[in-house]
Amino acid sequence: MQIPEVFILAIESSCDDTAAAVLCNDKVLSNVVANQLIHNQYGGVVPELASRAHQQNIVPVIEAALKKANIKKEQLTAIAFTQGPGLMGSLLVGSSFAKSMALALGIPLIAVNHMHAHILAHFIDEEGFDKPEFPFLALTISGGHTQIVRVDDFFDLTIIGETTDDAVGEAFDKSAKILGLPYPGGPLVDKYAQLGNPKAFPFTKPKVPGLDFSFSGLKTAILYFIQKKKIENPAFVEDNLNDICASIQHTIIEILMDKLKIAVKETGIRQIAIGGGVSANSGIRNTLKATENKYGWKTFIPKFEYTTDNAAMIGIVGYQKFLSQKFETADVVSKARIQF
Numbered sequence: 001m002q003i004p005e006v007f008i009l010a011i012e013s014s015c016d017d018t019a020a021a022v023l024c025n026d027k028v029l030s031n032v033v034a035n036q037l038i039h040n041q042y043g044g045v046v047p048e049l050a051s052r053a054h055q056q057n058i059v060p061v062i063e064a065a066l067k068k069a070n071i072k073k074e075q076l077t078a079i080a081f082t083q084g085p086g087l088m089g090s091l092l093v094g095s096s097f098a099k100s101m102a103l104a105l106g107i108p109l110i111a112v113n114h115m116h117a118h119i120l121a122h123f124i125d126e127e128g129f130d131k132p133e134f135p136f137l138a139l140t141i142s143g144g145h146t147q148i149v150r151v152d153d154f155f156d157l158t159i160i161g162e163t164t165d166d167a168v169g170e171a172f173d174k175s176a177k178i179l180g181l182p183y184p185g186g187p188l189v190d191k192y193a194q195l196g197n198p199k200a201f202p203f204t205k206p207k208v209p210g211l212d213f214s215f216s217g218l219k220t221a222i223l224y225f226i227q228k229k230k231i232e233n234p235a236f237v238e239d240n241l242n243d244i245c246a247s248i249q250h251t252i253i254e255i256l257m258d259k260l261k262i263a264v265k266e267t268g269i270r271q272i273a274i275g276g277g278v279s280a281n282s283g284i285r286n287t288l289k290a291t292e293n294k295y296g297w298k299t300f301i302p303k304f305e306y307t308t309d310n311a312a313m314i315g316i317v318g319y320q321k322f323l324s325q326k327f328e329t330a331d332v333v334s335k336a337r338i339q340f
Contacts, residue, residue, distance in 0.1 A: 006077045006322055009101075010315030011062070013094030014086025014114045015143075016050045018057035021311035022069035022076075026125040026319055029069035031305060031312040034061050044173075044183060051089030058097050065311070076107055078327075080318025083111035084335035085144070091334035099330045108327040112317045113338055114309075115140055118275035119151060120320065121306040121313035132273050132300045137263055139256065141284070142276035143169030143186075146213050146256075148263050149340075151273075154320045157340045160267075161211025161259055168252060169278045171215040175222050175248050179237055189245045190281045196246030201225070203251040211259050211266075218255075222248060249283045257287060264297065273300035280307040 005024055012019040021031040034057040066073060081098035084091055095111075102109040119138040123131050138149040138157075146168045148161035166174075169186060176185020203221055206214045226244075229236040237244065264270055274288060279302065291297045306313055321327075 006319060007071055007075055008110075008315045008318045008322065009062070009065070009073075009076050009079045010112075010311040010318055011058070011079070011081040011094045011098050012114075012117075012309055012311040012314045013054050013058065013090050014082045014084070015090060015309060016045045016053070017309045018054050018061050019309060019311035019314075020058075020062045020065035021315045022065050022071050023312065023315035023319055026123060026316060028124055028126070028312045028315070029071065030065045031310055032061050032065045032068065033310055045087070047087045047089055050087055051093060054090050054093035058093060062097075073101075073105060076105060078102070078108040078110055078318060078322050079105075080110040080112050080314050080321070082114050082117070082314055083332065084338035085114055086336065088334065088336045091336070095332070095334045099332075103330060108322065109330070109332070110318045110321045110326065111328045111332050112314045112321070113340060114314075115145055115147070115276075116157065116340055117313035117317045118142070119149060119157065119273065120154065120317050121275055121302050122273050122300050123154075123320070124303075124306065124312060124316050126303055129303060130300060132271050132298075135267075135269050136271035136273055136300070137260070137267065137269050139260060139272065139274045139279075140276045141168045141256070141274065141278035143167060143173065143278075145276060146215070148211050148259060150267060150269070155324070155326075159340070160263060161213065163213040163215065164208065165214050165216040166219065168213070168215060168256065169276075171219055171252055172248075172278065172281075174219050178223050178226050179241065179244065186278065186281070189249055190283060192242045192245035193249040193283060194246075196242030196244070198246040198250035200240070200243035201247040203247060205251060205255050205258070211263055213255065213259060215252075215255075218251065249281070253283055253287050256284065257291075261295075264295070270296060271298045271300070273302075275302060275307065277308045280304060
């Protein structure tokens, strides 16, 4: 039996990237992202500026996605958008546009949880990438989230561990700031770490019970360490940048892996999938891949373009929700914080 073609337009605007994608069933036809470079000069995302940039970018980005997919808006089956979590002003730009367009075209509207999308990005039909089987464990790591999620079905997800304070992406970016690296600093820490000795400077790992994480103490330890060393040698960071970055990254990876080992032991689930912006980190990807031989895990690492914020991942959740007829009315509200 031939599956009918379902064309989903997906819109993602949770933070500072305006993104639109078109999917035909679980296949991505286009995935367009407009970055907002204005935030670099402020060392972080400025919510008001992000909202204004989304307003400027959303129409051109959606037009580009439709054009690249070679799809007319009249061919669309449904529209999916990010409901949350994220910056409220940014979310409202995407949701308002999605509601208006769905109403104008007379097609279903689908609300998507951004973190749910990071997990289900693994179910995009992409050549050379396997899809996990249920149940599996998802490690979602980003600037705002660090979670271990048990995934029993597309819409049966349970958070079994999460950060009690800062997220792992925050730990990377704040460490980079302490080292004087420009924003966004996480990718630069990864870049320099590849050239350094990961055991040059040992940092104490926080002791957090169960499967939860904490990164605030590590950030403080790194700050005090750098301050102390710079008193002894003002050029300490410049002289040891690669080794410092490698040591910070090594410590963060060990924290993540320690918790994953406990999660595997407690659940008996040996399929591990990562998602979220920090899953673009080469050290984390390589370490997780090495566990296949070391521990006998089956690991799933998404295509690079589906790690950072993008609309294709919103579209795949939209497709699964379409199949289950999980639609919304125009009364649906955006939420800065949202549960699975």
